[in-house]
Amino acid sequence: MVKSKILFVFGTRPEAIKMAPLIIEMKKQSSIFVTKVCVTAQHRQMLDQVLDFFDISPDYDLDLMKKNQSLSFLTSEIINNLDLVLLEFLPDYIFVHGDTTTSFVSSLCAYYHNIKICHIEAGLRTFNKFSPFPEEINRTLTAKLADYHFAPTLKAKKNLLKEGIDKEKIKVTGNTVIDALNIALSKIYINRIYKNYNINKYLNNSENLILVTGHRRENFGDGIKNLCLALLEISELSNVSIIYPVHLNPNVYIPVKKLLKGKKNIHLIEPLNYPEFVYLMSKSKIIITDSGGIQEEAPSLGIPVLVTRNTTERPEGIEAGTVILVGTEKQKIVSFTTKLLKNKKFYEDMSLQKNPYGDGDAVKKILKHFINLVKS
Ligand code: UD1
Ligand code: UDP
Numbered sequence: 001m002v003k004s005k006i007l008f009v010f011g012t013r014p015e016a017i018k019m020a021p022l023i024i025e026m027k028k029q030s031s032i033f034v035t036k037v038c039v040t041a042q043h044r045q046m047l048d049q050v051l052d053f054f055d056i057s058p059d060y061d062l063d064l065m066k067k068n069q070s071l072s073f074l075t076s077e078i079i080n081n082l083d084l085v086l087l088e089f090l091p092d093y094i095f096v097h098g099d100t101t102t103s104f105v106s107s108l109c110a111y112y113h114n115i116k117i118c119h120i121e122a123g124l125r126t127f128n129k130f131s132p133f134p135e136e137i138n139r140t141l142t143a144k145l146a147d148y149h150f151a152p153t154l155k156a157k158k159n160l161l162k163e164g165i166d167k168e169k170i171k172v173t174g175n176t177v178i179d180a181l182n183i184a185l186s187k188i189y190i191n192r193i194y195k196n197y198n199i200n201k202y203l204n205n206s207e208n209l210i211l212v213t214g215h216r217r218e219n220f221g222d223g224i225k226n227l228c229l230a231l232l233e234i235s236e237l238s239n240v241s242i243i244y245p246v247h248l249n250p251n252v253y254i255p256v257k258k259l260l261k262g263k264k265n266i267h268l269i270e271p272l273n274y275p276e277f278v279y280l281m282s283k284s285k286i287i288i289t290d291s292g293g294i295q296e297e298a299p300s301l302g303i304p305v306l307v308t309r310n311t312t313e314r315p316e317g318i319e320a321g322t323v324i325l326v327g328t329e330k331q332k333i334v335s336f337t338t339k340l341l342k343n344k345k346f347y348e349d350m351s352l353q354k355n356p357y358g359d360g361d362a363v364k365k366i367l368k369h370f371i372n373l374v375k376s
Contacts, residue, residue, distance in 0.1 A: 011040035042074060054183075086110065124314065131309075153175075177297055209285050212289065215290065216309065219290055299357075300355045302352065
């Protein structure tokens with residue numbers, strides 16, 4: 001039997017986290033597939049942390065990250081460099097994930113070569129083309145190009161159906177982020193590895209730990225400034241400690257360091273490697289973030305999430321009661337944080353809800369469906 005050639009293409013930290021469990025399982029199917037990995041390295045250090053943890057060595061590394069790269073420059077670099085990889089490996093299928101510039105541009109390049117495109121985490125929408133920017137357009141155009149759509153939820157499937165995508169091409173699977181989380185949790189607690197984590201020096205069981213992250217382009221400027229002003233006010237509440245692993249994008253870390261540096265109970269740290277970050281999430285009382293992946297992971301750990309965005313492509317969390325959209329207005333961030341800290345019932349109503357993004361069997365479902373597709 002001729003083996004199908006599969007190429008995974010991704011470039012940023014969250015894509016790597018969410019693709020890793022699928023790559024690991026796909027590689028086990030070596031009697032039917034030749035599986036290779038290409039990283040654009042749109043991210044560098046933050047991507048490498050994840051590749052190390054999951055023990056993935058890319059077959060192709062385009063090494064494209066440049067400091068503060070523009071979207072147009074990145075787009076042209078991905079097209080030019082990925083083209084050569086596709087010509088060399090000649091895959092039958094590429095797998096892309098979500099909504100990054102790597103996902104959209106790789107799909108476009110694969111389309112030019114008549115290669116079939118499988119889109120993981122398909123169908124998320126805000127229907128606002130500037131929020132999140134440029135992710136809403138990246139994922140809408142990726143859907144247009146893709147041949148097979150792996151949607152995490154029924155809502156995501158419905159969004160794709162509304163855009164005229166054939167229902168036979170869509171499979172609802174849950175989100176692979178939970179598969180990754182389960183892998184991380186089991187590794188963290190085997191041999192009590194967490195005992196060696198540097199982050200322990202910031203953890204004190206008697207304090208209310210608030211974990212913060214943020215990186216969305218639409219929050220650059222005022223959004224980040226307001227978040228920082230809110231954190232300064234929150235840090236004055238009694239018994240609070242804030243840990244903020246700051247994204248390496250200069251549009252984020254420059255203002256954050258300027259506004260928050262030197263405050264005793266606000267700890268600004270480098271991005272953490274994935275298992276250490278998962279451990280830190282599990283020790284947190286509240287998470288304040290604009291991250292997509294964290295909104296999906298935190299409910300599995302029972303941690304309420306305040307989302308510093310005005311729109312969302314993840315309404316499932318809001319409906320399940322695991323996250324609240326607080327936007328980037330200072331007072332709203334402060335008042336919801338205070339309410340969570342002071343009102344036990346309000347806190348428990350959020351922390352005890354079921355995670356709407358699945359149980360960690362997304363990879364199994366994707367793989368089973370894909371093998372059937374290839375065989376048919
Ligand atoms: C990108 C994705 C976004 C995703 C996010 C996850 C696009 C347009 N954006 O945003 O969808 O949610 O990743 O984090 O695809 N940098 C480093 N080291 C790193 C990573 C980034 O120094 O390991 C700095 C560089 O200066 C780089 C800048 O951050 O130029 C921006 O990186 P980029 O990938 O363009 O955007 P993100 O904001 O990270
Ligand atoms: N994460 C990490 N280290 C950190 C912060 C986040 O490993 O210091 C992980 C987190 O667990 C989640 C993912 O990175 O799985 C989210 O990435 P990000 O917020 O950059 O992107 P988004 O999910 O918004 O696209």
